Every structure is written in structure tokens, then in C-alpha cells.
Amino acid sequence: MTTIVRIPADFERSDRLIGPFTARQLAILATTALLLYSVWIATRAVVAPLVFLAAAAPIAAVVTVAILTRRDGLPADLLLWAAIGHRLRSRHLVTESEGAVLAAPRWITDRAARTRPRPPVPTALSPQELRLPASATPGGGGVGVIDLGGDGLTVVAVAGTLNLALRTPAEQDSLVGQLAGWLHTLRQPVQILLRSARLDLTAHLTGLHTATADMSPDLAAAAHDHAAHLAELAAGDDLTRRQVLLVWREPLDNPAAATAPGMRLLGGGRARRGLSAAARRGAESRLLRRMNEAADTLAPLGITVTALDDVQATAVLTNCTNPEGLVSAAADAAPLDAIITAAGFADTDADTDPDSFPSDPFAPEGGAGFAPESLTIGTRHLEIGGDWAATLAVTGYPREVTAGWLAPLLTHPGRVDVSVHIDPVDPVTAATRLRHQLARLESSRMHDTGRGRLPDPHVDVAVEDAAELSARVARAEARLFRVGVYLSVHADTEAELADEVAAVRALAASLLIDTCTLAYRAAQAWATTLPLGLDLIRVRRTFDTTALAAAFPFDSPQLPVADPVRAARPEGVLYGRDAASGLLFVDRFAPETHNHNMVVLGRSGAGKSYLVKTEILRSLYRGIEQVVIDPEDEYRRLAEAVGGTHIRLGAPGERLNPFDLEIHTRPDGRRSAPSDALTRRKLFLHTLIQVLLGDQTPTQRAALDTALTATYTAAGITDDSATWIRPAPTMSGLRDQLTRLGTPAAEELAAGLHPFVGGGAYAGLLDGPTTTDPEDALVVFSLRELPEELKTIGTLLVLDATWRRVSNPATRRPRMVTVDEAWLLMRQPAGAQFLFRAAKSFRKHWAGLTVATQDCADVLSTELGRAIVSNAATQILLRQAPQAIDEVAAAFHLSDGEQHFLLSAARGSGLLAFGGTDRAVFGSLASLTEDALITTSPEFLATTGDDGDTDIDLGQWPLLAPLTEPDPGNAGDVGTTLADLGGDDIADSGEEVVLDGRSA
Helix, strand or coil, X not given: CCCXXXXXXXXXXXXXXXXXXXXXXXXXXXXXXXXXXXXXXXXXXXXXXXXXXXXXXXXHHHHHXXXXXXXXXXXXXXXXXXXXHHHHCCCXXXXXXXXXXXXXXXXXXXXXXXXXXXXXXXXXXXCCXXXXXXXXXXXXHHCEEEECHHHCEEEEEEXXXXXXXXXXXXXXXXXXXXXXXXXXXXXXXXXXXXXXXXXXXXXXXXXXXXXXXXXXXXXXXXXXXXXXXXXXXXXXXXXXXXXXXXXXXXXXXXXXXXXXXXXXXXXXXXXXXXXXXXXXXXXXXXXXXXXXXXXXXXXXXCCCEEECCXXXXXXXXXXXXXXXXXXXXXXXXXXXXXXXXXXXXXXXXXXXXXXXXXCCCCCCHHHCCCCCCEEEECCCCEEECCEEEEEEEEEECCCEECCCCCHHHXXXXXXXXXXXXXXXXXXXXXXHHHHHHHHHHHHHHHHHHHCCCCCCHHHHHHHHHHHHHHHHHHCCCCCEEEEEEEEEEEECCHHHHHHHXXXXXXXXXXXXXXXXXXXXXXXXXXXXCCCCCCCCCCCCEEEEHHHHHHHCCCECCCCCCCCHHXXXXXXXXXXXXXXXXXXXXXXXXXXXXXXXXXXXXXXXXXXHHXXXXXXXXXXXXXXXXXXXXXXXXXXXXXXXXXXXXXXXXXXXXXXXXXCCCCCEECCCCCEEEECCHHHHHHHHHHHHHHHHHCCCCHHHHHHHHHHHHHHHHHCCCXXXXXXXXXXXXXXXXXXXXXXXXXXXXXXXXXXXXXXXXXXXXXXXXXXXXXXXXXXXXXXXEECCCCCHHHHHXXXXXXXXXXXXXXXXXXXXXXXXXXXXXXXXXXXXXXXXXXXXXXXXXXXXXXXXXXXXXXXXXXXXXXXXXXXXXXXXXXXEECCCCCCCHHHXXXXXXXXXXHHHHHHHCCCCEEEEEECCCCEXXXXXXXXXXXXXXXXXXXXXXXXXXXXXXXXXXXXXXXXXCCECCCCCCCCCXXXXXXXXXXXXXXXXXXXXXXXXXXXX
């Protein structure tokens, strides 16, 4: 059962002392009355009392209405004061062109570190105040430190996320409890920023177009079509990537030592003029300590905290202050020892005189400001370059909530940044404040009761919450926090912004969350949602630990990525859409992955084969070689359409000789082989004969070993590596050698081999030289033509051929080998052992194994099958049958929410686990052209007239809207596997023997 958590009432609101007036309102009325009385004293000799009263009454009425009216989160008098300041200050800030270089404006933040209390309402800022003196400089341990001038120093870290919706109520409560433990450790303010960064597909699309130069014409056409599909998606949707940033800010020990206006900010760790090096080191040390404490405390939740270096911090700040743009790809190449400029240029001349900087008030301070090219400050919104933004403040909260109550706002499909400012209250201060508040509220309630007034329910609830919190704080069961929640909404036009703001406010209202626009404070509100740790609005509410932890701002349906720059510029293969309406890219060959293997488990018709074929097709665009074992001839059209090789085992003239030695051809034409190639081949043949004829007695194994040696010797191949390049023997030669031995065991083996040699029924597959040695990027081995009795043998032969291809050091490149319907191979102990060895050893050969099957029980019921699953860094679960869900849930540690999703998932939708415990829900996505290549729907094939031999012309399939679900009928796509079939305990020594043709 889900735990209900109460959010404390707003017990810090001002009391009504006389009628509806609070102390502040009475002070304003008293001041107004005193001023009017002074005017009366000064003019009573010339102004009649009635005339004065007629003039003073409207003034008093206006003041009374102003102090009693609230709008946009402020009393009308303060809102009027802010409006006057807004009208008097500059509202249009634009860049000025100096030759070919754009100088960015100084803008946007008011000082947060003050020697006196901040005024209640920040007014609009002048051009001189509109500046962000921020410089991303390396701190200790490679951490980028953002210098905010007089506001201190800031560090930013990216936090991992969890999909709270897929957890059970008990798991959710556990996570909330662990998050409360981190909140208990807070002693200084922290900002949690949930950004919706634009997804930058520029590099991905450029890579697709560049790679086509080395592709076949057919594959290049398919790659161009995929690029056009992605470009259409990017143009039609707001593709976003959600990131959770933790921001810590530390004021300087000596604010007076901060950089003066116009001071240059130096990167590379150089101390700036006027700034105490000791003060900076102390602030940096405190920041790093707070960040490390957060990382240690959040790690048990599965939430990683990764600090941003100076390059990443620069890219994130630049992207935040230019929301209409994408993350700068050039940021990766920015020098560490550089002055970061707002325009994106780096000035490496560290000895330039700071006084030489332009005196233009709109020029960047020290060349280190982060600013957009233009900024127009409206009443309730900003126009930031080509982007429109408006910020909302949360002013009211529901009384009772459950775990993850903030999640609907975090997962809103639009571009919304959610900034949560948390300011912990010291326990001693909290206890004293609660005691005073409780006494004040009780006094107010007794005052109303004594005068016969009806009880105020808001006061009653506030008294109850204050008393409860006071007791919990005294027992150290809870802490208090001042929390401000702000929502920055972005859009491309003013009309779209109005619609988005209305949608966000409606969503918040459905959650019983009250929001307000921030009139005349748009610039300060936006700065509050930047990763700077500054809260310039200060619309806050008191939370206790439990209520704040229940918000769980680390909830996201997307896979976390430690590098925010790389997360916004995806790499890898497009799998489909995630639950946050973004795109899910997976790079199985990323350096940080443990291995390149993948398992796909799903019931028949769940879209398993469709997904596998989609990944194969898109991996070809990246230059990843593919080998496929096709039991149902489903890959023929794909192979022919992209210029691949389609090998129909079992058809006349198609043969794989199991006696072939592992020979590698080097780029210079010389050939080599592993030093134990002959031994490995004999051991593989032992395995093959065992699969063909069943288990043998010790006498039969001895006879077989003798016959194998004699067979190779008869072909002129001995232990001398110089003889290994000679033509390999065949199965008929082995049968002849067994016959020559004349022993009963040998004759029995020879009789068993009769169907596979000479004129036997199955001789076409095994007996004779290998007929093909494909070199294409996609090789499909079709097993449909094979009799059912030979499909396992054919699969083993293909896996053996593929292993030799993968282990060839002369042609090392990324490869993927897919075994579809792996249960066919798992039924044989030798096949299961083969897959296990492949899963263990593929990574060192830069290859990945893909295992796809609809029979989960056969895979998960054996120790070898479970080992194969555990050695796959990428795991995909599609829709499961109710009869298998318990076994799947136990093997993958699924929560109740995840089980319910898999039982009702749509075709093509599934759960992806990548690199450990990170999981995301996604749905397959393909264009119509891609769908035409990979679908096996009988309905579709009937409309195209495909009788099994029709080629697909990519030009006849125009690019249309993407398909979110694959077509039915895809139950048997395939892939291949590589593994060492050569024996029981033979290790790959890595030694090779160079061969030449002189002894052949």
C-alpha cells in the first residue's frame, strides 16, 4: 500500500492583528495616515476639511486595496513597485557587432551575497547589473568551478535517475526513506535542476551522411533514408533529453575581495586580481566536500553523482543561457587553460591587461560571461534570442501526497525546466522558530475565540502541523527546509509559449499545486532556474524531511547519462521512443560498457525480431559488421536491399566444410593461423560428430581421434604449420579412414556418417569444399532449406565460420552476431556451451553477441542460459506470457510495476536495461521504408507480391510518418554467434604462425 505523506501547512504566514490587516499592512496604513496628517497640518490654513477629506479618501482607499490585494504571488503594492522599476530599466538588450565578432551582453543576476538582508522584491535590473560573471575553471580533482564573482563559487554535478513509476510501493517508500537520509545531512543550500535540453542530432546526421561514402549504393540509400527520417522527427517534435543537475554554491569568505566590474576571469585555475587565493581554496574545498558527501549518500539508492569538469560546465551553462540553441559541439575541444567567452571563443592569451577590455556596458565581463545574443524582458516572459520563456513559481501545495508527487511535472512532454531550491534550517533555529510560531498561532486562535469569531481552519491546521513538527524536530526525527519550486517553460513563439504555460498550469492544478506567473520579475525568475544556485525570487515554503523526500526529484523515465553534453548529442543506434517522448539511442560499443552483448526476450508476436532487424540495419550505417543466422528466411529481403550476402544452406551448391583450418589473410597478402589451429579444428570435429551421432564410447572417441589425424595426413596437412594452407580434407575422407581402421568402433562410426557423405541424404551440407567466403558487411545464413534434423548442425557450422571471421586479427572491426530463436541451440549441450563461451569471450575480439528468443523458460531454466543473460550488458524484455512472467521476474529482479507493464505492453514496446540497474521503457520506431525492409507480415508481403524472390527497391518507398509499432508476424528473425567451438578447455593464446605458399 502506498504511504500517504502530509505537506506541512504554511504556518509562517503573517497574523491578522486588527481585522483583516497584518502587522506589515498596519504599518503601511499607519505610514499613509501619518503622511496625510502631515499634509493636513501643512495645508489646513488654506484647504477646507471637506475638500481635504475628498482628496485623501481615494488615496487611503487605493492604499487599502493595494495592501489587501495579491496578484502574481505579491501584494499589489509590491507588484506596483516592481512594475515601476521594470518600466524605468532597460528591457531590450542586444549584441553589438564588432567586425565579425559578436560581443555578448552583460546581464542577468543580482548579487546574492549581501551584507544586509535582501529586499523582498527584486526589481528589474539595469544593463550594468544584467551580467553573469561566470567562469568555468578547473577545481580540485578535475571539477569545474563556476566563478560568480561576488556571489561566490558554484560546482555542478549531474545526478543519475530512477524510474519510480516501475517500482513497487514498498520500493518507493524505501527510496524515499534513503533520500531523506541525504536530506538529513544537508547543512548548506543546494539546488536540484531538472533540465529539458534539446536533443542535438546534428553530429549523428552528419555521421550518417559521411559514412555513406564507404558503403555500397544500396546501403547508402538506406542510410540516407534513415537520416531523412531522423531529420523529420527533429523538425516535427521538440526532442528533449532530461537531465538532473545538482548545484552547490559557496559564498566567498571575503565578498569584498570579489572581482570588480570589468575584471577579467581567467581559466586554468589562475587566481583573479583582487580575489584572495586562500578564500578561493577554502570555498572550493567546502564545495567538493559537500559534493562528495552527496555522492556517498545517494549511491545506495542507485543514484550516481558525477561532477562536471570545466569543459562540461561551460557547455551546460552556454546551453542554459541559449535555450534556443543546441549544445555546442565545439565545447569538447575547448582548451582547459582558456578564458571562456560568452560568444563561444577562447582567448588563450592569459597575460592581456584586463583594462584593455571594451568599456561597452553590454560587453562580456572579462570575456567570461554566459549570455544569449539578445534578451528582451517582458512583463511575464523573456525573449532569449529565438526562444521564448516564462517562469512560474509554485505557491500552494496539496495537503497529502504520495511518493513521486512531483513526477507529472518532471515528465511533462514540453520543454520545462524544474528548479528546486532547498535551504536547510538549522535544528536549533528550527526549534526556536517553531516554538515562536506555535505561540503566535495559539494566541491568534485564542484571540478569535475570545471575540466570538468562527475558527479559521487554516489556523487550526497550521497549529496542528506546527505542534507535530516541533515534537519531531525535538526528537531529531525530522528537519525543516525552506523550499522554492520554479518552472521555466520554453517555446519557439509567443503563441506557443502561452499555450505551454496554460498546459503546465492546468497540469499543476490537477495535482492541487498552485502556480503563479512572476510579473515584472521575468529576468530574475529565469536566473533562478539556471544552474547557478541563486534564488532571486524567494517564493518559499517550509517542508519537513519526509514531505520533501517524497517529491523525489531524481525520477525520470529516461536512461541516465553521466556526461550532459554527450547525453544531448546521442550516439549509437536509435531503438525508438522512450516514455518521456524523447528518442532512445543505445551504443553497445561505448567504452564504458562492460561488454557488447544483448539478450532480447519476448513472447511470439511481441516484436522481438522486428527490433533485432531494426538494430542490425541501423548498425550497418555505423560500419558495424553483421552476421545473421536466419531459420525462417526472413532476412533475405533485407540482405538483398542493402547489398549483403544471402547464403541458403541446404540449397544445391551451398556447403560449409567443417575441416577448414582457421587461416587469416593479412592486408599485405600474407596468411597466418593460430599456433594450435590444427588441434582446435580436431576438437571442434569431435564436438560436431558428437552432435551428429550422439554420445560415443571411449573406444569410439579414440578411433575417431586416430581417424581425424589420418584424414589430415592423407590431405598433406601435418603438425608443420607450412602445410596448413593446403586444401582441407572432407567428411568422405574421414569416413574412408574410419573404414580402413577396421575396428568395430570405427566401423560403427563410419556407418553412422554414411548419410552425411557421398550420396547420402544429408551430404550436400557437409561433404565437400566450402562454397563461399563472403566479405560483405551483412552476411545472412538462411537455415530454412535445411531439413529439421540438420538445423542444429547448420547453426553450429555457421557459428564456427563466424568465430573464425571475428577472431581474425587482420580484419578486426566492430561486429555483431545475432542468434535468433536461441532455444534451438540451447537444446543441445554443445550449442549452449558455445553461446556461453561466446558471451564470455566476444568483447576481446570487439564483437557483440545478440541472443533473441521467445522461449524464455528454456534460457532461464539452465545455469548456462542464466550465465548468458548475466553476461549481456544490454537486456531487453518485450511482452511476456503470464505463464513465464514469474520466472522472468525472478531472473531480472522485476518489480510489480515492471511485471504489470510487460504483461500488457503493446507490440514493439518493452523494458530496456543498459549497463546495470538503469532501466527505461521504450517503443520501437521505424520509417515506412525501414518497415518495408524488415517486416515479415504476411499481409504486407501479399500486397507487394513478394513470392520469395522479389527484390526491394528503396526508391519506391517514400519517407512517410514514423511507425510507433512494428507490423505483426515477426516471430523468427535471426542472428549469429561467434564462439570457440574448438574443444573443452582450449584457451586462445593469441599466438599466430605466418604461412607462405612455398610448401603447398
